[in-house]
Amino acid sequence: MHIHKYEKWWLTFGAATLIAFLTIIGISAFHAGAHPNNSKWTIDYEKVDQTAPFDNPGVHKVEGKDWDYEVVLVASAFSYNPMEIELPVGSKVRFIATTKDVIHGFEVAGTNINMMLEPGYVSELITTVDKVGEFTIVCNEYCGMGHAMMYSTLKVVDSDDNSSH
Amino acid sequence: MANHKKTTEDNLKGTLYATFGIGIIIIIVWAICFNLFIDRF
Numbered sequence: 424m425h426i427h428k429y430e431k432w433w434l435t436f437g438a439a440t441l442i443a444f445l446t447i448i449g450i451s452a453f454h455a456g457a458h459p460n461n462s463k464w465t466i467d468y469e470k471v472d473q474t475a476p477f478d479n480p481g482v483h484k485v486e487g488k489d490w491d492y493e494v495v496l497v498a499s500a501f502s503y504n505p506m507e508i509e510l511p512v513g514s515k516v517r518f519i520a521t522t523k524d525v526i527h528g529f530e531v532a533g534t535n536i537n538m539m540l541e542p543g544y545v546s547e548l549i550t551t552v553d554k555v556g557e558f559t560i561v562c563n564e565y566c567g568m569g570h571a572m573m574y575s576t577l578k579v580v581d582s583d584d585n586s587s588h
Numbered sequence: 589m590a591n592h593k594k595t596t597e598d599n600l601k602g603t604l605y606a607t608f609g610i611g612i613i614i615i616i617v618w619a620i621c622f623n624l625f626i627d628r629f
Binding site for chain 1: 608
């Protein structure tokens with residue numbers, strides 16, 4: 424079968440872009456962890472407050488793990504617990520979050536932290552907070568009348584400033 | 589009206605330009621969008 428050289432060029436171009444984009448999606452998903460919650464960790468959403476680690480929400484320093492801090496967070500209509508998260512710059516953090524009622528979002532605006540919180544499931548994300556600043560955490564899943572008022576704050580502070588307080 | 593009948597060569601060349609032109613624009617727009625997520629935690 425004869426294929427004209429122009430046809431060969433655009434077929435090659437099309438196939439190459441397809442392979443390139445699929446490779447990027449694969450790397451983003453499997454290496455960089457950009458994917459929906461894997462739904463492996465489940466929880467009774469009516470007993471979130473009594474279930475570890477959500478019986479003690481907040482920022483916890485941990486030892487002997489691959490990360491320095493664990494942020495345990497509970498979302499409910501229309502607020503987050505804790506209301507404010509403070510972390511020293513450069514620390515590796517594991518965010519562990521769930522919801523007590525409907526689907527909520529956990530997006531730290533201006534960063535790549537973005538999770539969907541579904542009732543009955545625990546969402547996790549590990550990242551290194553490497554920029555000092557105050558970031559607004561917003562709910563990006565419509566959750567009801569108070570959705571627009573549902574926010575919290577992530578403060579990434581300089582370690583030296585932190586120790587002086 | 590003059591009859592500008594396209595040859596097979598013309599059609600193939602037009603398709604080639606369209607494929608590469610639109611393809612490159614898509615790649616550039618995609619790269620600009622992807623760049624928004626780079627260099628932030």
